[in-house]
Amino acid sequence: xxxxxxxxxxxxxxxxxxxxxxxxxxxxxxxxxxxxxxxxxxxxxxxxxxxxxxxxxxxxxxxxxxxxxxxxxxxxxxxxxxxxxxxxxxxxxxxxxxxxxxxxxxxxxxxxxxxxxxxxxxxxxxxxxxxxxxxxxxxxxxxxxxxxxxxxxxxxxxxxxxxxxxxxxxxxxxxxxxxxxxxxxxxxxxxxxxxxxxxxxxxxxxxxxxxxxxxxxxxxxxxxxxxxxxxxxxxxxxxxxxxxxxxxxxxxxxxxxxxxxxxxxxxxxxxxxxxxxxxxxxxxxxxxxxxxxxxxxxxxxxxxxxxxxxxxxxxxxxxxxxxxxxxxxxxxxxxxxxxxxxxxxxxxxxxxxxxxxxxxxxxxxxxxxxxxxxxxxxxxxxxxxxxxxxxxxxxxxxxxxxxxxxxxxxxxxxxx
Ligand code: HGY
Ligand code: MN
Ligand code: MN
Numbered sequence: 386x387x388x389x390x391x392x393x394x395x396x397x398x399x400x401x402x403x404x405x406x407x408x409x410x411x412x413x414x415x416x417x418x419x420x421x422x423x424x425x426x427x428x429x430x431x432x433x434x435x436x437x438x439x440x441x442x443x444x445x446x447x448x449x450x451x452x453x454x455x456x457x458x459x460x461x462x463x464x465x466x467x468x469x470x471x472x473x474x475x476x477x478x479x480x481x482x483x484x485x486x487x488x489x490x491x492x493x494x495x496x497x498x499x500x501x502x503x504x505x506x507x508x509x510x511x512x513x514x515x516x517x518x519x520x521x522x523x524x525x526x527x528x529x530x531x532x533x534x535x536x537x538x539x540x541x542x543x544x545x546x547x548x549x550x551x552x553x554x555x556x557x558x559x560x561x562x563x564x565x566x567x568x569x570x571x572x573x574x575x576x577x578x579x580x581x582x583x584x585x586x587x588x589x590x591x592x593x594x595x596x597x598x599x600x601x602x603x604x605x606x607x608x609x610x611x612x613x614x615x616x617x618x619x620x621x622x623x624x625x626x627x628x629x630x631x632x633x634x635x636x637x638x639x640x641x642x643x644x645x646x647x648x649x650x651x652x653x654x655x656x657x658x659x660x661x662x663x664x665x666x667x668x669x670x671x672x673x674x675x676x677x678x679x680x681x682x683x684x685x686x687x688x689x690x691x692x693x694x695x696x697x698x699x700x701x702x703x704x705x706x707x708x709x710x711x712x713x714x715x716x717x718x719x720x721x722x723x724x725x726x727x728x729x730x731x732x733x734x735x736x737x738x739x740x741x742x743x744x745x746x747x748x749x750x751x752x753x754x755x756x757x758x759x760x761x762x763x764x765x766x767x768x769x770x771x772x773x774x775x776x777x778x779x780x781x782x783x784x785x786x787x788x789x790x791x792x793x794x795x796x797x798x799x800x801x
Pocket of ligand 1: 517518519525526744745746747
């Protein structure tokens with residue numbers, strides 16, 4: 386007789402169909418998704434998730450950051466629940482699986498427990514964290530950051546998008562601002578299933594990433610101010626070209642990241658040029674530097690060198706600069722007990738696995754500060770993510786969700 390939970394497997398068809406159903410909401414223009422946080426599309430996706438949770442007999446909670454908590458009761462309701470989830474918001478040109486696999490993988494765990502008639506001592510709560518991506522409103526992992534006490538709720542309510550809309554007002558407008566105070570829930574453990582968003586697992590032909598660490602991140606928003614002038618009649622020595630300044634800073638960020646290989650990364654993905662007219666020298670540019678490293682010392686060193694470099698570049702071009710840190714978390718070490726639960730599950734299920742450091746940030750990185758936390762990763766095709774062509778196989782999704790299933794159920798303690 387298998388030990389309790391020994392041969393548990395999820396229903397991979399149902400998981401895959403749910404992911405494809407969610408992907409119909411906020412479709413992109415090239416096969417992916419544009420379901421950005423607190424847009425109407427996000428609201429529609431939330432309604433679908435809520436319907437599914439209620440159909441699975443879960444009770445939905447909603448906090449003041451709009452994070453959704455769908456609870457399956459345990460035989461001992463007083464025990465702190467095991468949380469499992471991720472995020473349903475996407476990048477503007479995002480894929481179908483980033484975040485969604487983790488939320489619907491968590492729902493699939495509950496759906497499978499219901500099918501099998503299995504009870505657990507600890508309750509289980511499937512979670513959709515608001516605004517993980519930080520694409521429309523910085524910073525990334527916003528709601529989980531408020532939950533962990535590292536971001537201020539009143540402050541982030543005032544963060545604005547490119548159209549000048551405020552996060553708090555948009556959350557209210559789509560009708561998903563709850564009344565529950567943020568961060569008061571006690572978490573026994575948190576597990577997040579996520580696609581790797583990098584090439585390692587696929588390149589090595591490995592099914593499961595056992596995430597031991599998450600690399601640290603800094604987002605520096607830079608504003609360069611020069612002077613708008615005619616591109617034809619202004620002599621080169623008299624120009625104060627903020628566009629040229631931005632170009633030099635972008636090159637600098639790349640060069641500095643290359644100095645700390647093989648792990649450090651750096652790029653500028655968000656760029657705004659004003660007035661952005663063909664025959665006006667850019668008077669102002671606003672852009673965000675994204676630097677990351679598994680080592681805090683390297684992250685701090687890159688930060689310092691970039692700030693010095695910006696000063697030198699602006700001195701030479703006679704332009705002014707402002708630097709605002711709009712996102713930051715130090716490298717994360719996940720809970721050894723939870724990581725072991727993930728590794729043991731992969732082992733028991735016969736999936737190939739390896740330890741891995743997460744290149745991307747995740748809600749788990751913040752929740753790890755307030756509860757024992759670990760992540761399960763599955764491969765993605767060509768390691769591609771934050772691109773509408775993001776793809777995984779049904780088998781990879783099933784393997785990841787099976788491992789999640791075992792890790793969650795073991796930690797929530799099956800009642801035989
Ligand atoms: O930026 C990140 O790493 C995450 O995808 N929000
Ligand atoms: Mn994600
Ligand atoms: Mn993402």
